[in-house]
Amino acid sequence: MFELKPMLSALWRNKVSAMLIALQIALTLAIVSNAVTIIQERQEKIARPTGIDVENLIAVTFMPVPADYDMAGAVAADLDLMRSMPGVVDASVTNQAPISGSGSASGYFFEPNQEVGDITANYYQTDPHFINTLGLKLTAGRNFREDEMDILGPHQNYNADVAIITQQFADQAFPGESALGKYLYGGRDDHPTQIIGIVERHIGAWPGWSLAGNVVFYPVMAEGNHKRYLVRTEPGQRDEIFKQLEDKLAERDPQRVIHLETTENHMKETYSSDNLMIKVLTLVVSLLTFIVALGIVGLTIFWINQRAKQIGIRRALGASRRNISRYFLLENSIIAITGLVLGGTAAMLINGLIASNFSQPLLSLPMLITCALVLLLVSLLAALVPALRAANISPAMATRSV
Amino acid sequence: MLKMHNIRKSYRTDTIETHALRDFSLEVNEGEFVSVTGPSGSGKTTFLNIAGLLETPTGGEYLLDGQEVGNLSDRERSRMRNEKIGFIFQGFNLIPDLNLFDNIDVPLRYRGFNGKERRRRIERALEQVGLSARAKHLPAQLSGGQQQRVAIARALAGEPRFLLADEPTGNLDSLMARQVMELLEFINEWGTTIVMVTHDPDLARRAQRNIQIVDGQVSDLRQSIAQQEIATA
Numbered sequence: 001m002f003e004l005k006p007m008l009s010a011l012w013r014n015k016v017s018a019m020l021i022a023l024q025i026a027l028t029l030a031i032v033s034n035a036v037t038i039i040q041e042r043q044e045k046i047a048r049p050t051g052i053d054v055e056n057l058i059a060v061t062f063m064p065v066p067a068d069y070d071m072a073g074a075v076a077a078d079l080d081l082m083r084s085m086p087g088v089v090d091a092s093v094t095n096q097a098p099i100s101g102s103g104s105a106s107g108y109f110f111e112p113n114q115e116v117g118d119i120t121a122n123y124y125q126t127d128p129h130f131i132n133t134l135g136l137k138l139t140a141g142r143n144f145r146e147d148e149m150d151i152l153g154p155h156q157n158y159n160a161d162v163a164i165i166t167q168q169f170a171d172q173a174f175p176g177e178s179a180l181g182k183y184l185y186g187g188r189d190d191h192p193t194q195i196i197g198i199v200e201r202h203i204g205a206w207p208g209w210s211l212a213g214n215v216v217f218y219p220v221m222a223e224g225n226h227k228r229y230l231v232r233t234e235p236g237q238r239d240e241i242f243k244q245l246e247d248k249l250a251e252r253d254p255q256r257v258i259h260l261e262t263t264e265n266h267m268k269e270t271y272s273s274d275n276l277m278i279k280v281l282t283l284v285v286s287l288l289t290f291i292v293a294l295g296i297v298g299l300t301i302f303w304i305n306q307r308a309k310q311i312g313i314r315r316a317l318g319a320s321r322r323n324i325s326r327y328f329l330l331e332n333s334i335i336a337i338t339g340l341v342l343g344g345t346a347a348m349l350i351n352g353l354i355a356s357n358f359s360q361p362l363l364s365l366p367m368l369i370t371c372a373l374v375l376l377l378v379s380l381l382a383a384l385v386p387a388l389r390a391a392n393i394s395p396a397m398a399t400r401s402v
Numbered sequence: 403m404l405k406m407h408n409i410r411k412s413y414r415t416d417t418i419e420t421h422a423l424r425d426f427s428l429e430v431n432e433g434e435f436v437s438v439t440g441p442s443g444s445g446k447t448t449f450l451n452i453a454g455l456l457e458t459p460t461g462g463e464y465l466l467d468g469q470e471v472g473n474l475s476d477r478e479r480s481r482m483r484n485e486k487i488g489f490i491f492q493g494f495n496l497i498p499d500l501n502l503f504d505n506i507d508v509p510l511r512y513r514g515f516n517g518k519e520r521r522r523r524i525e526r527a528l529e530q531v532g533l534s535a536r537a538k539h540l541p542a543q544l545s546g547g548q549q550q551r552v553a554i555a556r557a558l559a560g561e562p563r564f565l566l567a568d569e570p571t572g573n574l575d576s577l578m579a580r581q582v583m584e585l586l587e588f589i590n591e592w593g594t595t596i597v598m599v600t601h602d603p604d605l606a607r608r609a610q611r612n613i614q615i616v617d618g619q620v621s622d623l624r625q626s627i628a629q630q631e632i633a634t635a
């Protein structure tokens with residue numbers, strides 16, 4: 001290629017500063033490619049489908065004040081009240097709020113009277129309205145019937161007759177076959193629970209859990225010391241209903257403490273550390289890229305000033321402006337590519353370390369190449385302005401300066 | 403070969419305007435060896451820079467090889483410098499990062515010659531100046547006289563029609579200066595037109611013609627040489 005060999009030997013005589021900037025580019029690539037990989041993984045995590053109508057859901061929690069509270073009666077009255085409110089699509093009683101970070105899980109067994117769980121899932125204790133309330137999609141089997149609904153007193157053991165599970169859990173429990181009609185056991189008992197329906201997906205209460213998406217639903221209301229409802233509103237009505245709900249529930253029964261939260265907020269809180277990580281890493285990536293660009297601008301200007309006379313000589317010997325700009329861009333590319341090759345290797349090594357020690361995602365080759373190309377572009381852009389300015393150095397520099 | 407008519411060149415800084423050349427007219431014929439003398443600051447380098455297309459005049463006409471060069475683009479001027487003109491500078495102006503071979507190679511690459519042709523020309527030019535054995539040396543490893551010979555080789559390798567030298571012997575002792583002068587005379591015998599600025603009246607006299615620049619203008623030739631001879635006698 002044009003001037004490559006003499007350019008390399010000239011670079012070799014200035015190897016210290018060239019190497020420094022190449023190392024800076026290398027370090028930047030190593031850090032940026034790993035950071036972008038983590039950012040991308042977190043973004044994908046946040047963007048995973050939840051299976052539910054996140055935007056229009058409200059979770060209500062209440063704690064009654066009196067000790068001898070008629071929980072079953074209160075729940076029935078509240079649900080009637082809420083379902084009759086205009087703008088409310090449906091409401092259900094539940095033991096946990098989706099994507100809230102708090103909920104219950106249980107081990108499941110394929111045989112009766114086992115000790116150690118075969119498989120684990122997050123579970124909801126809810127009612128036949130739950131599919132409509134959450135906005136789930138029933139893909140096989142049927143919903144619960146009202147007559148299958150159990151009411152459980154305090155300290156009473158629950159043995160479910162029927163359950164609905166997510167497709168993901170079905171695939172894990174019964175790989176390669178249909179889970180519909182099959183039985184699961186709760187452990188230490190011989191009461192079979194039949195799977196009567198399958199919903200397409202639901203991420204459950206903890207999106208960060210490694211088994212997130214394994215979810216089981218039961219038709220039961222346990223009379224604990226507090227209760228939860230889920231309310232789904234018509235699109236765009238959530239905030240209005242949110243305001244009304246608090247008043248209406250308090251009005252119906254003032255003897256309790258009521259707390260409301262939108263599922264959207266739950267989700268925001270649940271993902272807050274991921275969002276923070278994304279913000280911090282994005283800042284790191286931008287800063288590093290900016291600093292490396294500054295370094296390249298600085299070095300290119302320095303070299304051009306240092307070689308002003310040489311540029312004049314080259315111009316006198318027949319170099320056009322374009323030849324001069326191209327010289328510096330090409331030189332910059334050689335340094336950048338050296339740095340990127342070094343950095344690419346370092347990136348793989350660093351990634352190997354953090355992937356095995358901190359369970360971070362693996363850096364993919366296409367990602368590394370993309371980051372390298374972006375950095376190459378950044379370095380060319382950084383060198384462009386000084387290189388264009390170098391072309392303005394007068395050929396008279398050859399005779400005028402000493 | 404070179405024809406200047408009423409060339410003007412002024413430099414403007416914040417405070418003052420310097421008229422380096424005023425109504426400067428000169429003709430140099432093909433194959434001539436012209437020496438240029440004159441006091442410091444009289445405009446010799448300015449004339450050479452304009453002649454060699456390193457600077458553009460503020461006004462006037464300049465025909466190089468029959469072509470009006472006033473309206474040429476940067477690319478055309480660069481190309482003309484590359485193909486028709488060879489430069490030799492007082493400070494040698496070799497590129498310090500490149501060895502002799504690569505230094506001579508610089509203008510040939512801009513010319514677009516292929517590798518074989520460049521090698522042939524570089525080897526021949528180095529031979530002409532007697533430095534074939536030093537091709538891989540850096541300029542800093544050579545004496546001043548040797549460096550100037552490399553610079554001449556670099557100018558020769560492109561086989562220019564027109565060689566411009568600005569005090570080529572200014573940094574050399576008299577023995578080295580004579581060697582360089584002999585080399586230039588030899589080149590001139592082979593047909594290259596040479597214009598050489600010098601402060602050395604002995605060297606100036608060896609040229610076929612001497613012009614003197616005083617205050618940005620060509621002063622009367624024969625008379626000025628006669629005056630100088632009286633002055634030096």
Ligand SMILES: Nc1ncnc2c1ncn2[C@@H]1O[C@H](COP(=O)(O)OP(=O)(O)OP(=O)(O)O)[C@@H](O)[C@H]1O
Nearest residue numbers: 413414420421422441442443444445446447448449
């Ligand atoms: N870039 C410039 N800006 C301002 N003035 C300049 C510039 N270059 C040259 N001059 C002025 O133009 C005049 C002619 O300068 P030039 O270099 O042509 O003189 P010279 O005859 O070559 O002198 P010397 O023998 O010392 O080399 C001088 O007064 C000089 O100061």
Ligand SMILES: [Mg+2]
Nearest residue numbers: 446447448568
């Ligand atoms: Mg001068």
